[in-house]
Amino acid sequence: MNTPANVPLTDAMRSFIEGLPKTELHLHIEGTLEPELLFALAQRNKIALPYDSVESLRAAYAFTDLQSFLDLYYAGANVLRTEQDFYDMTAAYIAQARADQVRHAEIFFDPQTHTERGIAIEVVFAGIACALRQARDDHGFTSVMIMSFLRHLSEEDAFVTLEQALPLRKDYADLWTGIGLDSSERGNPPEKFQRVFARCRELGFRVVAHAGEEGPAAYVSDALDLLQVERVDHGVCSEEDPALIERLIALRMPLTVCPLSNLKLCVVDDMAQHNLARLLRAGVAVTVNSDDPAYFGGYMNANYLAVASALALSREEIVQLARNGIAASFISVTGKKKLEMELEQYAAAHA
Ligand SMILES: Nc1ncnc2[nH]cnc12
Ligand SMILES: [Zn+2]
Numbered sequence: 475m476n477t478p479a480n481v482p483l484t485d486a487m488r489s490f491i492e493g494l495p496k497t498e499l500h501l502h503i504e505g506t507l508e509p510e511l512l513f514a515l516a517q518r519n520k521i522a523l524p525y526d527s528v529e530s531l532r533a534a535y536a537f538t539d540l541q542s543f544l545d546l547y548y549a550g551a552n553v554l555r556t557e558q559d560f561y562d563m564t565a566a567y568i569a570q571a572r573a574d575q576v577r578h579a580e581i582f583f584d585p586q587t588h589t590e591r592g593i594a595i596e597v598v599f600a601g602i603a604c605a606l607r608q609a610r611d612d613h614g615f616t617s618v619m620i621m622s623f624l625r626h627l628s629e630e631d632a633f634v635t636l637e638q639a640l641p642l643r644k645d646y647a648d649l650w651t652g653i654g655l656d657s658s659e660r661g662n663p664p665e666k667f668q669r670v671f672a673r674c675r676e677l678g679f680r681v682v683a684h685a686g687e688e689g690p691a692a693y694v695s696d697a698l699d700l701l702q703v704e705r706v707d708h709g710v711c712s713e714e715d716p717a718l719i720e721r722l723i724a725l726r727m728p729l730t731v732c733p734l735s736n737l738k739l740c741v742v743d744d745m746a747q748h749n750l751a752r753l754l755r756a757g758v759a760v761t762v763n764s765d766d767p768a769y770f771g772g773y774m775n776a777n778y779l780a781v782a783s784a785l786a787l788s789r790e791e792i793v794q795l796a797r798n799g800i801a802a803s804f805i806s807v808t809g810k811k812k813l814e815m816e817l818e819q820y821a822a823a824h825a
Pocket of ligand 1: 505540735
C-alpha cells in the first residue's frame with residue numbers, strides 16, 4: 475500500500491477546494507462552541523470557568539484519545555443554558571459553514587448532555603431549530619437535525635430521551651428526521667442500543683451511528699446488522715477487516731470521515747497515514763466532515779485542505795468526496811439534484 479507524501483497545495487488547488495460546494499454530514503453542534511463564545515456564555519450565565527482566559531482554555535485542547543476530548547466537551551457544554559445560547563452557538567456554526575461553501579448540514583445534538591443538567595429538551599430543540607430555519611429562509615442553507623443518544627448511558631436512558639422528544643416531532647418535522655449514537659465507543663457496542671434503534675426505525679427516523687472511530691471493525695458490522703444504520707460515522711477502523719470493506723463497497727455504505735478529528739484524537743499519528751484516500755480509491759463511499767471543529771482546529775475547508783495536501787488528492791478525487799457527501803445526505807430528491815448540478819457545474823468550470 476503506497477503512502478503518498480505530503481505535498482504543498484498550489485494556490486489554484488487551495489482556491490478550488492475553498493470554493494467547492496459542500497455538504498457536511500457529521501457535525502456535533504456542541505462541538506462548534508468556540509472558546510470565545512464559551513467564555514461569553516459563561517459570563518452571560520454567571521458560570522465560573524476553571525480557565526482564566528480563552529487562550530488557556532484553547533491550550534487545554536491537547537487530547538490523547540476520544541475520552542480525553544469528551545471530558546472537556548461535556549464540561550464546555552455546561553455554559554449552554556437558554557434557548558438564546560443554543561441559537562447563538564448554531565448561528566455561529568452556520569456562519570462558518572457558509573463561509574466554507576457548505577450548502578447543507580446534518581447536525582448531531584445530544585439532548586442528554588443538557589437534560590441531565592436540568593435544561594428542558596424544548597430549549598435545546600427551539601434554540602438550534604430557530605437558527606437553522608433562519609439560515610434556510612435567509613440563505614437557502616438547508617439542514618437536518620440528528621438527535622443522538624449518548625452510548626455511555628443506558629439504553630433505558632435513551633428510551634426516556636426518545637419519549638421526551640417525541641411530542642416535539644410535529645413541531646420540528648421540517649428538521650428532525652435522524653437519530654444517531656455517539657460518545658465513548660469502546661465498551662459500549664451497538665448491541666446495547668438495538669431495541670431503541672429498532673423503535674426509532676419503526677417510527678420512521680433515518681438512523682446513523684458512530685462506529686469504528688476507536689472501536690473495532692466488529693462494531694461497524696454490528697452497526698450495520700443490529701442497528702441497520704444508513705451511514706456509519708467515522709468507520710475508519712473498518713480496514714482491520716477486509717471482508718467488511720468489501721461489504722461497505724458493495725452496499726455503497728457511506729462513511730462520514732472526520733480527518734482533523736482523527737488526528738487530534740490520535741486515531742492516526744500523521745495525516746499522511748490517514749486511510750481516507752485508500753478507502754476512496756478502493757471504492758468506499760467516504761465523505762469529509764468536521765465533527766467538533768471548535769476543538770479539532772478546523773471547519774470543512776480545513777479538513778479538505780488537510781487531506782488534499784497530506785494524501786496528494788487529485789481534483790477529481792476531491793470532487794468525488796463532495797459527490798459522495800451529496801449522495802449520502804438525507805436531502806430531498808430535488809434538493810440532491812440541485813446540489814449535484816451545482817457541484818458538476820463547478821467541477822466543469824474549474825477542470
Ligand atoms: N468524535 C466523537 N466521537 C464520539 N462521540 C462524540 N461526540 C462528539 N464528538 C464525538
Ligand atoms: Zn462525531
